[in-house]
Amino acid sequence: MNVTHILMVLMGISLTVIVAFFVAGVAFAIARWGESPVPESVATSGKAFAMALMVISTVLALVLAIFK
Numbered sequence: 001m002n003v004t005h006i007l008m009v010l011m012g013i014s015l016t017v018i019v020a021f022f023v024a025g026v027a028f029a030i031a032r033w034g035e036s037p038v039p040e041s042v043a044t045s046g047k048a049f050a051m052a053l054m055v056i057s058t059v060l061a062l063v064l065a066i067f068k
Contacts, residue, residue: 009064012060012064013060016053016056016057016060017053019052019056020049020052020053020056021049023048023049023052024045024046024048024049024052025045026048027044027045027047027048027049028041028042028044028045031044031045
């Protein structure tokens with residue numbers, strides 16, 4: 001791999017984490033809007049973050065395996 005490919009992979013990973021944080025924030029906001037208590041909203045947010053990170057990372061790994 002050359003430097004450009006390494007930087008593109010790092011950018012993809014960082015975008016994955018950023019999108020997962022946005023998903024977690026939206027999940028927290030929706031849970032609070034539904035009048036859930038804060039601890040339950042935080043738990044929902046954590047689950048959404050983990051699932052988004054897992055799904056996007058899996059797709060990224062598949063794309064990297066195909067184009068490698």
